[in-house]
Amino acid sequence: MNDRHELDKRKAFILATVVYEYIATAEPVGSNTLTQKYNLGVSSATIRNEMAELETLGYLVQPHTSAGRVPSDAGYRTYVDRLMPAESLPSDDARRIRDQFRAASRELSDVIEQTTRMLSSLSKNLVFAVAPSRDTHAFKNIQLIWLSPRTALAIVVTSMGVASQTAVEWHADVPADDLTRLSNALNARLSGRIMEDIVNADLSAVAAELQISDELRAAVTSAFQNARQNEEPQLAASGTQNLLDQPEFHDLRKLRSILSIVEEQKTLYDLVAESIKPDADVTTPMVKIGRELREDAMAECSLVTVPYRFGDRGVGMIAILGPRRMPYARLMALASGTADSLGAYLDDVELR
Amino acid sequence: MNDRHELDKRKAFILATVVYEYIATAEPVGSNTLTQKYNLGVSSATIRNEMAELETLGYLVQPHTSAGRVPSDAGYRTYVDRLMPAESLPSDDARRIRDQFRAASRELSDVIEQTTRMLSSLSKNLVFAVAPSRDTHAFKNIQLIWLSPRTALAIVVTSMGVASQTAVEWHADVPADDLTRLSNALNARLSGRIMEDIVNADLSAVAAELQISDELRAAVTSAFQNARQNEEPQLAASGTQNLLDQPEFHDLRKLRSILSIVEEQKTLYDLVAESIKPDADVTTPMVKIGRELREDAMAECSLVTVPYRFGDRGVGMIAILGPRRMPYARLMALASGTADSLGAYLDDVELR
């Protein structure tokens, strides 16, 4: 199992064909089906011997004695990593994705939700997406609004809309003019920066330059902290009804546990959260298969995830959840196409 | 069918018992079951005759010749309207609802979502809720921020947070002082008012009083319009997995169409939208049964809806969707208890 060359060409081809056929038909594949449908050049008896070996190697399993073979997690894994031909995004799908983002709302959570809807309809699977946290928005401007000599309202606006309003107060009088000067200086200096990159040093530098009081500086700091404060991770899901079309979910107990997980959101989030890394290579989709998901309820599921970027960093994830028997190459192409478009959309919105 | 007195006492009791028993067991009810389980004082043959009459009257139906009886839409309707004993909210449930709102988030959409989660777990059915539209929030304050002599930013804040920011510009110079005076006057005059009650006349009155230019007045009007602009109706749903426990949803085709409707949201919204009336009597739950829902996919469902209020008007809906065979009295008590608490919560947040 450890030697990646243990599979000779014929075994690899047979494994690939079994996976391909099983994905297409959802029926265990037998040696006869294989020889009849595919041009293998050898008889079914030979295939039988090879398949028996593939089974002892752990790539195939038999649901019961007199049935054909079905891929194991390891079988799918090898297929995805080494055997499967890559697919590119069909132009129809590409167009639909483009159109979706052209008509997209400006409300971030709506965009994320519409994206999952579109992708679940294209992929015929369950799709979910994690929205960028406020940390990753671009700072647009801050307004310090003088209410009285000792109170003010601080409103922070990011590329995705208003992030927070904070009421601030202090012990010494602050002239209204100071607030205006500070607002303007902060906006001139920091506009366009990513929220999480704006550290206290930046704020202090501006405050020092303008000779602003410590109390006022502290107020600004807390306004920024407030704006960055991480709300619940926003997660949208769509396409649960697609699962019902798959025979593996006709078992109501399995279906129920999957639905619970989807509604609960936390488990879904944990599944993809580890992959949201700012510096990650953001173009490659990742695949987790069956038990790799570490969830009993999902032992028969696979997950395709792909991060999307804003600017030059990964800020969120798009994920397609379906049966292990899913068209991996197609879904990977769909997911990364969508992620690219979503990233481009986010960049575009920021520029407006 | 039109004469509400067509049912004598005994028929009414039999109908009520059949509905009650069927709700409990999900099995068609026969005359023997009835005489054995309930003390009717007559023999099963008499019950048979009565049931046959109830069937010709349209209250009961027989799934097939040799089965017991099952209530029809009309049967459930009569049960709900006239036969069913009212239930009050068990103190356990009341406590759980109270605790939920005590710990509730301040973000409106989170509160609505958490409410549906709690109620779906209490009711063991599918729950959805429509969030109040911005129109029904209470106005808190407006800030007109002077950016340059001819441009400004208008930020409208309601009881539920920031509603909108609008960039405004004009052709004649506007002194910064005018903006401050206007902001303060508007806040003093309008704070606490419901957004949809704030009409142009209110704004004009203030502007006239302060001798403010027409252009500036127009800018304020557009800021308010922007803040009231109706986004997509916000709808949260929870508890789809509960449906799987009901035998009527074991049919995958039915289940699929219900799931589609729930995800699509629009149909759900239409089902309850008509009942969101500001001036409606906001304490009584309403019930729609089977075909009354006017959706083929929901012919075997019932819906309990109850509006919740903010201040003295209905602003949103809570709805419980389940099989027609649902414990109506219990769910009605649960729904209105939750609606009351949600209303109280909204009032409370507004005061803070």
Place this chain on the structure above:
DNA sequence: GCTGGCAGTCGTAGCACCAGAGTGCCAAGC
């Protein structure tokens, strides 16, 4: 008007049975 009895209907659970698909193994052949 109520009741017990009875014939009749219908769905379902259980059972046996068979066909079909697929395997593993073996002995012969290239």
Place this chain on the structure above:
DNA sequence: GCTTGGCACTCTGGTGCTACGACTGCCAGC
């Protein structure tokens, strides 16, 4: 030494049959 046809064996799923049980509707008698 790999490949192959043949063959016995296994297991599932569908079909047809029967028996049973749960009802009903109707009727004659109280």
